Amino acid sequence: MKSEKKIKKKHCNNFATGFINITSRGYAFVNIEEFQKDIFIPKNKINRALEGDLVKIRLNKKKGIKIEGEVLKIIKRKTKKFIGILKMNLQSNSKYGSVIVYNNSIHVDIFIPIDDEKLKKYHHNDKVLVQIISWPKELKNPLGKIIKIFGPSGEYKTEIFSLLEEYGIHYEFSKELENEAKKISSRKISDTEIRRDLRNINTFTIDPLNAKDFDDALSVRKLNDETWEIGVHISDVSHYIKEGSLLDKEAYSRATSIYFIEYVIPMLPKILSNDLCSLQPKEEKLCFSYIFNMNSQGKILKSWLGKTIIRSDRRFTYEEVQQIIDKKKGDFHEEIHTLFLFSKILTKKRLKNGSIYLEKVDIKFHLDEKNNPISLHLEKNNDAHRLIEEFMLLTNQKISEFVSLNLNGNSSNRLFIYRVHDKPDFQKIFFLKEIIEPLGYFLDFKNLKNSINYLLKKIKGKQEQNMIENLILRAMSKAKYSTKNIGHYGLSFFYYTHFTSPIRRYSDIIAHRLLHYYLNHNSENTEKLKTMEFYEKQSQHCSYKERLAIDAERDFLKYIQVKYIKKFLGKEFYGIITGFTDWSVYIELLLFQTEGMVRLCDIKEDYYILNSNNYSIVGKKKRKVYHLGDKVKVKLIDVNMEKKQIILDWIDNQNIIEKNTRVK
Structure with missing residues (x-):
């Protein structure tokens, strides 16, 4: 002191x-x-x-x-460039328009000098990129100039391209890059003789309905009554994208494809991502494959890794495969049913080893011809999704083990890129425990993973399920890439990498190149690896770009959610309380699984204040307490498209007949 x-x-x-x-x-x-x-x-x-x-x-x-x-x-200055909405008062004689920035990066509006010439280009409520050019002492606001116009605020393309600008994301390929991609695409396959030929084995892909880049395919054939040969075939992108080339540098810069609703920003030009490298049916494709024999108990008897050439027989969607699993008939129904049974064995084994089984619901929107959201549905993973997931998890694990361990099981000390996931932060887990206990749930710190899995099972189908699943996700560490292996806590794998999506993730291209090096490294091969520092820098870059892409995708989804929910203004809904601040209550609308806000001062049934633990509010007069997870009724009264906020009104919940239920 x-x-x-x-x-x-x-x-x-x-x-x-x-x-x-x-x-x-x-x-x-x-x-x-x-x-x-x-x-x-x-x-x-x-x-x-x-x-x-x-x-x-x-x-x-x-x-x-x-x-x-x-x-x-x-x-x-941290920055001189801002994205905002242009406001012009055409009725007044003002020489200025103003740009309002909504993301808290600036606390004042930016004045834009307007002359007759500029009036022709600018429109009221356009979303623009503005640069501050000066701030005269006599003015309360800085002066700026518009350097890019994205279009009318709130429109689909306007929101996408302004978001890309805000996040600094490249979305176009230069002519030079496109030409390089065309040259690669026009070359004939020259190394078929050194590849294992799998063109005559039953092979297929399983992907979402609107997918165009097929990274992975499965092959399966019965060897005898007890044994099946299964192949996981991953597009051999690194065969085409040579390290240090212009395309490689661009792919590294992007590091990941970004998926908005009905719009994709690919890591590679479409002629490669959707055509040459994509495992399209009835076409010969180059792959990196993991092939293994598995007995009826799900035990791997032997395995092989290497370069292959395949020809996919059929392209399936998840929905088609689910129908085949349910009805036990259709194309390749025996092979698909066998893979489904094996996937169940793999899931059971993974959970027994302590893997956390967290299945999030995806929010899917249907857009009209003008890209306005017209309907929404909540999509859960089905057996078809889990089938693919288990075989991709297995492949990523086995590739990592192959590089990291010698035949005797000891560490090989080889350099590799791992997908790592640290233990959760104790304070966040304690916070989770404090929140769920009033709802009747518990966590055992001594056996945390099993306790979390038990909790996930208990909340299934309950009104508070989504809130608690989100709290569990927030309590977990963020998975990342690193050359320093600490294992993957959530999956309970000590060795794990990303190998199965090289069309859309640069980390997987790194893993392919390293694996290829180790498979071909012998006394005659003089090629040398780069340093650990080099690969660690690449790993950190891929992790950073992944977080950026996730944030951008989440931002755009929130825009679509707010735009969709706007049509329900004035309607009443049930929601779950998900958070409190000193002045507001956050409520997840159950029908939409999106969050809105009620100001404490607008609740008319009583004067509510935040309890000291931050997990509940209490009425000053009637002493009624609302906790996190409580079900309440609200009215949708407004939306703010720019702030992506949903404003709710609190219905007098004292009079709701349906009581908040607690688990006993």
């Missing part, structure tokens, strides 16, 4: 630098290393700083030990 006072005394009336954080109410805080607490900056002392700027401040001692500061100078 004394040293803190000394530091404060030393800095009073002195200068310091730090990054500024501006609140929605206009005042700010600056983080300075020497201080445990951020320095408070009043509204009138921000001096044209913007969120995240590096600023120079003067420290001023106030009453007691409270320290305030004022911004003297902006050392470096």
Whole structure:
């Protein structure tokens, strides 16, 4: 405490630098290393700083030990470019339009000088990219210029391309890259003689209905009454994409394909991703394959890894395969049913070893010809999905084991790229435990994985299922790529990689190249691997790009959800309380599985305040308590397309006949 006072005394009336954080109410805080607490900056002392700027401040001692500061100078802007909505008051004689930025990256509107020429290009409510060019002292707002127009706010293409700009995602391939892809596509296959020929074995793909890039295929044939030969065939993308080429550099830069609703940004040009590398039926395709013999108990008797050439006989959708499983008839029904039975054995074995069995429901939208959402359905994984999932998990595991272990089972110390997943953070697990206990559920810290699986089984079909599943996901660490193997906690695999989707993930191309090196490494092969630092840097890059893609996909899904739900304004729905803040309640609408918000001050049945544990609110007069997971009735009263917010009104839940149910 004394040293803190000394530091404060030393800095009073002195200068310091730090990054500024501006609140929605206009005042700010600056983080300075020497201080445990951020320095408070009043509204009138921000001096044209913007969120995240590096600023120079003067420290001023106030009453007691409270320290305030004022911004003297902006050392470096975090950014000068912003995406917002252009507003133009055409009835007034104003020389300016204004751009409103909704994502909290700037606390003031940006004025845009408008002349007659620009009036022809700009439209009210256009979404634009604007750059700040100056901020005269006599103006309360910065001046900017529009450098890109995305189109009318709220439209499908406008939202996609503005989102790509915001996340810095490339979505076009240069002519040079397209030409390189065409050259590769026109070359004849030249190494068939060194590949295992599997063209005459029953082979098929199973993918979503609208899929165009088929990474993987399965082959299956009966060897005798007890043994089946199963092949998992993965597109040999690394055969075509040579390390260090222009296409390789572009694929590495993107690192992953991005899937929006009805729109894909591929990692590779479509002539490769949808044609040459895609395992289309009735076409000869190059693969990297894992082939193994499995007995009726699901035990692998022997296996082989290597380059192959295949010809898929049939392209199945998940729905078609599910029908074959259910009805036990249709094309390849014996092979598909056999794979289904084996997948059940693999699932059972995985769960016995401690794998966490978390099955999330996907929200699927149907769009009309103008790309407006017209219907939604919640899609659960079926047996067909699980069939493919189990064989891909098995392949990724076995590839990793092959590289990492010698024949005697000892570590090979070979360099490889792993998919790793750390143990969950204890504080997050404790938070989860605190939330679920009032709902009648429990967690055993000593046997956490089995306890989580038991919890997932207990909540199945319950109103609070989605909320608790989301809480479990948040409690888990994020999976990532690394050359330093720590195992995969969620799957309970000590060796695991990503190998099965090289058309859409660069990490899998890295795994293919390393595996190819180890399969061909002998005394005559003088090729050398790059350093561990090189592959670790690539791993970190792939992890970063994956998180970016997930965030962008989630942002776009939220836009579609808000646009769809807008048509239900004024309607009443049931929802589950999923979160509280000092001023609001977050509620997941059960019908849509999307979250809306009610302000505490708008609840008319009582005056509610947040309990100290942050897990419940209590009425001041009637003392009624609402917990996380409680079912309530709300009315949809407004949506904010730009903030992607759903605004709800609280129906008088005191009078709802249906009581919130607790598990006993």
